[in-house]
Amino acid sequence: MKENQQSVLVESAARFPPPKGVKLSYGTAGFRADASLLESTVFRVGILAALRSLKTGSVTGVMITASHNQVSDNGVKVADPSGGMLTQDWEPFADAIANAPDPSSLLQLIIEFAKKEDISFEGGRPAEVLLGRDTRPSGEALLDAAKQGISSIVGAIGTDMGVVTTPQLHWMVRARNRGMEASESSYFHQLSSSFRCLMDLKPEGIRKNVDDNTLVVDGADGVGGKKLDHFKKMLTGLCIEVRNRGDGMLNEGVGADYVQKEKVSPRGFGPADAGLRCASLDGDADRLVYFSVKLNENDKIELVDGDKILSLFALFIKEQLSILNEGESKKENDSYRAHLGVVQTAYANGASTDYLKEMGLEVVLTPTGVKYLHEKATEFDIGIYFEANGHGTILFSEAFRCWLESTHKTLLSTSEGSAKQKAASRLLAVSQLINQAVGDALSGLLLVEVILQYMGWSICRWNELYHDLPSRQLKVKVVDRTAVVTANAETVAVRPIGIQEAINAEIAKYTRGRCFIRPSGTEDVVRVYAEATTQDAADALASSVAELVDQYLGSGTT
């Protein structure tokens, strides 16, 4: 880095002193904190995104959001050139620069890192970063800090994409790096045209129910509700009513996180909605859950969570693949046995895992956190991943997509209108509709809707795919949550020594008992998850294991 480049960086950094006595870390979801603490961090993340762009010679992204957190919080995360999350190797550098005490130590860290990573500040393609933010009032000032961070790397360009959902920003980064137009209108165009294509490919003679076309969506009073309200006009064959579009308080008694954790209806939904098909987005629209309000039971709901969305997707994809492969099994070369796999975490309801395995699917568990699920899903030709909380998507490998495109072309010329040709068209349309970069509530919602219409299913029929085992989640506050060390996708606690044996002894007392503990990555607690055949049993198992955590890790209050 030349001297003049260094002084530009130091001068800009001096405008963003870090808050005293605060240590931030780039967790599962980037940096998150009270918005008043974040300006210097966001400025520095702008630098990091520009460096990542220089290193890869591609466009990167910065998204300013705190998802389902309260409105006074905010956060920032980086989108890698693929549109996915920032590569995990760079997280320690993100932590280091966020916590550098002054401009000169920040500069030092950057110089050393650039040397190690062989990043050149001269000659090559200038860094380019796409920026987006959600609807939080603190977003505008933070976006400005990120822009200044980007332009403190001489020559780097920051392009403001405005108020967007997190998945839109990731989609745009991916699109730009594939030479496609990266705008909101191209995103909406791709989603609506692939949705239309799937709607046109519905089998004839499906049972029609007048209510089937209406979906009521809780927009969490955030960016997703706003976008969907605009986007719904481009969708034919589906009637969407959006509530909580941004007039009320973001994430207060609304949104996918609230609905999934509390299992109650969000603000603005009531007994009059009983029986309707409803969905809820989170604050930045990367999570989606469905629900229906129970008749005469106040705000109680039937929750249709991420596990059930995954099961519906898996069922549909598997069906299309078997249509495509019918009669092809003995032939060589012209048939491609797509490797379909599903990825869950230990929080997936045991009944969903059983259901998927009974379907003959390969089910893999990873640790909690979308980056782990996403990475695993890329190992399949078609990898479907979901967290129970509703974050997930379907990934198609490049090789499979190429095969699908050429097979589709051949089928169009040899047997247009055949079942096989339609199955190939449907799979191609799904790969266009469903976000390939990250979980996306808007694209996920459209795929759910089209599959329900394809199957001729109501939300109740969908919910009957399997019955969730009763479960309970508890949080235990302990002195040091990092004293819990887990293995086997967090299903076994290897530290503190002896605790797993004690947990096993508790589990053995219950029919179909399952229980695990892990330190949260986003809160200062140890989480306990328990499942059993009755709610009382799941509750009892969870609380006895919470007591064990307290005993082994000390001084906790739940």
Ligand SMILES: CC(=O)N[C@H]1[C@@H](OP(=O)(O)O)O[C@H](CO)[C@@H](O)[C@@H]1O
């Ligand atoms: C049990 C649970 O829902 N955990 C959530 C939560 O992580 P924890 O590490 O459990 O705090 O936040 C993550 C980020 O949003 C999300 O990926 C994850 O699923």
Ligand SMILES: [Mg+2]
């Ligand atoms: Mg979110």
